[in-house]
Amino acid sequence: MLGKLAGWDDTIAALATPQGVGAIGVIRVSGPKAIAIVNGLFPSKDLEAAPTHTLHVGYLKYNDTIIDEVVIGLYKAPRSYTGEDVVEISCHGSYFIQNNILQILAQCGARAAKPGEFTQRAFLNGKLNLAQAEAVADLIASNTAASRKAALHTMRGGFTEVLKNIREELLTFSALIELELDFSEEDVEFADRSRLMNLLDEAAYKVKQLLQSFMLGNVIKNGVQVAIIGKPNAGKSTLLNALLNEERAIVSEIAGTTRDTIEETLNINGILFRLIDTAGIREHTSDVIESVGVQRSLQKMRSADIVLYVFDATAISKAELQQTLATMQTEGSKIIAVANKTDEEGVDYATKFTGIAGIVFISARYQRNMDVLQDALYTSVVNDEVGTPETIVTNTRHVAALEKVLQSIVLIKDGFAQRTPLDLITSDIRACLYHIGEITGEITNEDQLDFIFSKFCIGK
């Protein structure tokens, strides 16, 4: 539940773009005094007289000193993000300038906003429902295209749409049960059990689909963990650099140079991959520092979604590769075998490893076939789950509710199987509807009665 707020009659300001150096930064000011405060710093135009939804270029001045040349975006209440008067100041993307402006705003009466406070105000002013507000929070936290798409989809109600269908099915189901209970004396035909079971199965299937989509949703939001492992000097760090096109890890010819895990992110078609370069796996090592690193690598490998097993194609036999892959498969992660150092002309590595499926042949040093590897990474995520679903559940509160919905459906089915009296089964049906209601809003018994009265001739 929302925490008690300090007050919402005041004016708040904060940087709306990420901290750091960029081309521009946007400072958002919201509240009853937003326009007056900025107007006092913007001598070239009278913002209070200007119409809403207009842009104004000019200098921001404080005590006759020019702070920056800015663009002012003006949004008057209630037609703004928060529902209050909002001014957005687009300034230059310097840390110094941004902080300076925020300090000046604070001196003029616009206090620094707390995290999420703009969204909270938007929610309180009726601009967003709870699910939307949560999606905005996700949107802010998201940093890849696919994640933004999923968050936007929730905001526009795509997820709610699917749930609405499930809700309809369960409503039909429960109305048919209520019909049997409240109108058993009436001359109506009651639904046969197989129809009720079908309705339940359909609803369960859809809920399961949504729950599965959460796994993909989670991947989209939090990124896919990719562990790069292999023997020392198989070229793991070079591969990491090649994927990132940057020099991040220490690359050297001495085996065991990478002492710790290094994490980098890579965006392939909007999916975020978290690449972990690990110290090489070596069975025996006397170096204490490195043995700690090796331990950590094994841990990382076990928690990774995908393991890139990099091997030196020139230095490994087919039998050894087969054995290593078989051992690694028992760890449970998805494994992509990457044959590195295939840059030597005239050697046919495909023939050397024939019979082992799915090997990606690359040369990290010469950045050969890096696109093939990227494709392999991408398809291993997207094809594995429920295709590319339109709707993705990204919110853990929704997942918790959906899991309870599914549990209730199981209880309802058990109830039927055990010939439990219908009226008792309805307590599980009601629990089920209640949990759907946690996401979509309540289903009232009026909905059920409306359904019954519209579909069945009731009454003596």
Place this chain on the structure above:
Amino acid sequence: MFNEYDVIVAGAGHAGSEAAAAAANMGSKVLLITMNMQTIAQMSCNPAMGGIAKGQIVREIDALGGYSGIVTNKSMLQFRMLNKSKGPAMWSPRAQCDRMLFALSWREMLENTPNLDFYQDTVKEIIVKNNRVCGVLTGLGHYIYSKAVILTSGTFLNGIIHIGEKKFGGGRVAEKAATGLTEQLVELGFVSNRLKTGTPPRVDGRSLNYRVMEEQKGDKELTGFSFIQQPSIKPAQQLSCYITYTNQEVHDILKTGFDRSPMFTGRIEGTGPRYCPSIEDKINRFAERDRHQIFVEPEGFHTVEIYVNGFSTSLPEEVQYEALKLIPGFEEAKMFRPGYAIEYDFFPPTQLTNSLETKLIKNLFFAGQINGTTGYEEAACQGIIAGMNAYLAIKEEAPFVLKRNEAYIGVLIDDLINKGTDEPYRMFTSRAEYRTLLRQDNADLRLTEKSYKMGLALEERFKKVERKKENIQEVVKSLQTTVIEPQEINNYLLQQNSAVLIEKQRAAKLLLRPDISLNGIIESVDKLQDLSHKYDAAVLEQAEIQIKYERYIEKEEELAKRISQLEELNIPETFDYNRITALSNEAMQKFKKIKPKTLGQASRISGVNPSDIQMLMVYIGR
């Protein structure tokens, strides 16, 4: 001519009679004013009490110390426990009553009630001083003073009766309507609206051919409605009802009257109940159905009159008659009275507090159809609550309010005052979120103590319930501790197609099996046979239900507890909803009108979204 009374009850239907009895039994000096002393507690429509959800309400009224259950027991001519094949929450007592005996029994009981006077007159106006009611002005011109007034006007306020194209004023056919009162209340600031209901024709039972109908007999065991008084008749004395069906020809005849139907031609403005439609409405809305059920119900032991249940209509009499005669068994039917529709004034119940007192005028209470409900049981239970609360209001004590998890009565009043109603409101079990708790069998365990503490239920009744509670505990304990050997029970288990025991098991655990009954266990196991000698059937049944359905009962109790937390979040009476600009328009208006006392109440108001509640919660500081 009149001394000052504590409570004046205007109207002596089911609501008014219960209200008068409750207030008088608690100690108020009560005057019951009715237009006609001959029609006290008249069953205006079907001669039956109870049914699904309604039967539970009658049991609750009885548990509180009301009269409806006892009167029904005294006047029933047939009894059935409906839904016996379903779980105990659905078991619903229903009785066909002797219409005349029912009214007579009511009058007898009221006349034997202390502190209760009667007067035959109408109430034309209420007397109001400083927003407080202090009496009534009657049609004959008497000013009668009182500290509280309960209005139970039924269908009488500006009642208009329709039969085909004929239309005339009346509260029931052949009875005058009540005029003037609505207009005065509207002037005082109340909002009124119109509802509609209807009733079927009555016929001469001697003219019917029962051989072609399906007989519906009463139960072999009459458990009845009252916790303190047995039904007056023996099972063998019961009369039967009969079932027959309409057919396409009946429908075709009925359709010839549609152009003269007050329903279809728009002459009726009031909204009728969707679950009690007229026959013309049924064939119009459900054209695909080629037949509708008709229940042929006797009106009494000493009359040949028959009530044609399922054939409510306001079509012209001759159309009613011609159509009736095409129903199997009705070929030679003679009609005693035609069916008709009636429109009447009601006051949307969102104008009431949860004590049934009006928000506008202090100590003025409404009960029954005036609040938009339909049904004798719904009316009667409002009556008893209004009667109790009128007494308490005079004493300036806190009102008696039942919660949704305590009684169907609580569900009904909470629904009425928070959601209002657009059609005559009838109780369904689906309206109760704690159906498993609100059973007909435990109404006494739920309510008698509460009523006793308020001063209505008598000590004798209370003591009886206390004894019952102890007995139930004893039986439950005995079943939980008694261990049954396989050889004692396996024959019975085989008989019931239930898996045989390999090891000994406790009786309570065995009882959890769906096909296994306590009676079956007791009969098979010698050492348990004492139970049926020592305890009466109601105690054994209660123990069985508590053990068998424990999981479900506990679940609902837990849910009730969880949800009641919202009930404890009070909204200050002076709260300014304008502060929350983001509230939906509908929620804002409803909150301002209904002035919910708690967040729980606010959340049940129709048209209010969860997000409205969340915002409200933020603003009241949670």
